[in-house]
Amino acid sequence: MPFGRGERTDMVLVIAEQRDGVLNNASWEALVAAQQMGGPVRVAVAGADLGAVGTELAAADVESVLTVDHPDLAAYTPDGFVAAFAAVVADAAPDLVFLAHTYQTREFAPRLAARLGRPFIADCVGVGSRNDRPAFVRPMFQGKFVADVAPTGPAPHFVSFQIGAFRPDALKRGAAPAPVAAFPVTIEPGTIRQEVEAPFQEAKQAVDLTQAERIVAVGRGIKGQEHLKIVESLAAALGAEVAASRPICDSGWLPMDRQIGSSGQTVAPKLYLALGISGAIQHLVGMKGSRTIVAVNKDAEAPIFEVADYGIVGDLFDVVPAIIAALDA
């Protein structure tokens, strides 16, 4: 819903994120959030050699694209990005600054907002208003609650959005490419105190289910460890991690780092498939923040169905092979 102050609607500056000329997909989601505010949208991106990235962003229905091109910004550093975007925000004077809540945003955006003496409402999942005040919806207490949070004091107000909170395919594209302008920045020597080395990938010692996009979780309905194979096949077909409710890990059928719930992990993936899980409150508190929940259970009255978006009453030994087959079809 569009809202603004007085006659005009708010102008939103989106800070997009790129690495080596590749845009972070989540940046499109932040753009969608900005477009849905109903006012003018500008987008800024920092780095070096941003020509292609600027053109890519210009396809969106935005007022303009600002590229902040500087050799010292080729590699991300918090000091460099805070300095650069402080200048951009001061110049563009937006009402709101939107970012995707990436690890990079978490690192520099709080400092950027603090440098300008402005609020930063992080990790939001939606936009709303209350008594004509713009408010942003964000989880609290590890997803047990959500809160409507309003910025106070003068603009600009910084807001970051949880990945997946907006759908990138809802992006409005412009009739013609938006104008791309280079924003010149000077970065004084000594500004950047961090020296960064090249990123590297490491085999994780433990699975981090909190980062998984899809999770196939299994409960008592699986009956025996030997039946875990069909669950693993389904997870493979979906590109999902396997997780479990407590009795499965208690029995030693899966390691404890796969356990979801109050004594295990709290997760909020895009897709959570609960197979043969009754839905004890101890399990629900660990997963009910998931975006889409599917429950398969023999017992039509199992509490898991109360939190599910899709439910199938049936024996998982019948339903799971059928889902695998349907995915192949």
Next chain:
Amino acid sequence: MERETLEVDVLVVGGGPAGLSAAIRLARLQQQEGGDPLAVAVLEKSRQSGSHMLSGAVLDPSGLDALLPDWKERGAPVETPVRDDRIYYLTAKSRFRAPITPPPLRNHGNYVISLNRFVRWLAEQAEAEGVDVFTGFAGTEVLYEGDRVVGVRTGDRGLDKEGRPKGAFEPGVDIRAAVTIFADGVRGNLTKSLVRRHGLDAAAPQTYAIGIKELWQIPPEREAPGTVVHTLGYPLRHEEFGGGFIYVLPEGRVAIGLVVGLDYRDPRFDPHMAFQRFKQHPLVAGLLAGGEMTRYGAKALPEGGWYAIPRCHLDGALIVGDAAGFLNSMRLKGIHLAMHSGIHAADAAFAAVRAGDVSAAQLVRYRELINHGGIRRELYPVRNVHQAFGAGLAAGTAVAGLAWLTNGRWPARPLSSEPGHERLASLAGYYPGGPADPDTPSNAVKVDRALTFDKLTNVHYSGTRHDEDQPVHLLVRDTDICRTRCREEYGNPCVRFCPANVYEMVDDGTGNGRRLQINASNCVHCKTCDIMDPYQIIDWVPPEGGGGPEYEGM
């Protein structure tokens, strides 16, 4: 392995009302009498003081008056005087109010409190007096020199499921003391070992009950704070001893509970289900309508009375509070007796330490103080009451009434009694025609998750938490019995008497049998399994220090 050691003058094992009263009294005696400094330490297995404390609770302030006469100035969380005292006899649909409240149950001058807050405050008082209160440490072993108790070893921390040391492994600590005061609560694991090793058995076996409690939030205008209601009858049958309670706290908080004697006969009886039925009674359901359950907990209590109290003094050691069984089941009160016993133990221990003689012959002074003080005065007259209740409600009421009328002169001798678990009947004995379904409680109700709850949901509201990767702390000596004999004879009553869903009989994977699964991390430390198991093959031992329920406001 390097084991930390600590030397103190008096070690108190268990930071409940009895243990903390002993510690506070010792510190104050030292201040009054002067002389050498006195090192007093309290070990408590809960993560924070008071977290494992659960009671109704209505407090008789006599123990507090004796310990800290200026408790009001010290800000004790004892603020809600009992203002209305009612007793009902319930049938499934109706209630009958007792025209008068029998004197033993009169609560004028008493207070409705949260025991865990009260104990947290007591711990603060102890620390202010210079006592070291170590929370998160459980005593797991008594240390001896010959037959003299010289302290306690605490549990190892940082062991995995198989008992292997993890990265942060910290071996248990040996705490050595001239006198060790055991205040490890009802069915305390260390007191249990002392009683066995030293043959401290009492004239009668201890009998127990389980108390199951919820805290509710209701509209504050519905019932006045300080209202105290006790019920008899439904949901219990004549063969089951016990009753319900409703204690109203300020700001719309209400404590609802049911106490059930752990000497019931029906092997399919489920105390937690009985509690659900209690809430469904119009008297309770009406009070709770539209309210919200906010906390849950369960704990056993000793009900054997005077004759079930073991010898409580031995070389280098004393036993106090619920661990010894100082509870007046006729008044449904034990906190004040626990505190009085702690005070007496402190007096005896102080004299012994100062005399340089901590032998049983010196520490017998503790027994003398009990015999000449309020504890005996209160417990002796009602010494036969619970044993009498064992015979059924009508007979029990008659005996209780007679005991009160005759000031305990009748009946004059202990009635015959047996440990409660021995009264549990076999399936065949209780259901001569064969039970319809041994796995379904005989008093099953369908829970609605608004007024009534399943055990697992309830456990969530106890705040219970244990490190998951640690050895199981419920030692079942022979799990074969569970799937063979017990399944046949009693239908695995542990599944029903445990109020926290710790015990489950699950499919063993072969398709034709069951095996015992122990969900140890659900355990609320109530001790019921250790008490009620018909084969007495379950040993409750403390899990890693800090684990257990997180009671707050209970």
Next chain:
Amino acid sequence: MKIAVCVKQVVTREWPLRVDEARTWVQDRDASFEMNEPDAYALEEALRLKEQHGGEVVVCSAGPARAAQVVREALARGADRAIRVEGDGLAAADASMVAEALAGAVRDERFDLVLTGLQSDDQGFAQTGVVLAELLGIPHATIIMEVQVAEGRLRVKRELEGGWFQWVSMPTPALLTIQSGINQLRYATLKGIMAAKRKEVRVVEAAADLAPRQEILEIRVPEKTKQTRMIDGSPADAAAELVKALREEARVI
């Protein structure tokens, strides 16, 4: 090395919380509290760095009086002394207020290294440490999984998304926010608990002019906006319908 560790007292993770009557915070009067988990890892990291490089570990906390509990716990685990900023308004304060309160109390100490947890279990801003670095004017890095110290410089391993990591170097003084699991937490020992009683705790009143930059208008239990759609039919039909819905409606596969 003189190290500050900032710890926050939060409601115990397992606690079944309820919203307060004003619907702007939770009823925490009845709650049980503990040290915020990532902060416990930050404390452990500080203790290990001190064991390797010498120096001092000072635990700092901003909160209401009850936060003394976590300060004492930190001292029992081995911190040398404590600075506690006390203010009732800090219980539900935003990150900038907490950072301001901490900055005021630690600025003059000139710490070589300031550690905080990555984020708190309650409001979960993941900002307090970063804002504090800005207020102290020192460089920072976040989500740290390993800390190396050599010749007045730090080399730290920073976690990126999707199993990627990066080494980052910077001069001291600096601030790092520590990820849970960076190390293995130690237990408090009896001797540590006894020693904690004698350690210095400096209690500072929170400045009166701390102003929030954001305001909670309402807090509530997340509502389920969608109805549960039960899919009937044979397993094959139901599975086909489900896969179609996940692809076309929910768009999650």
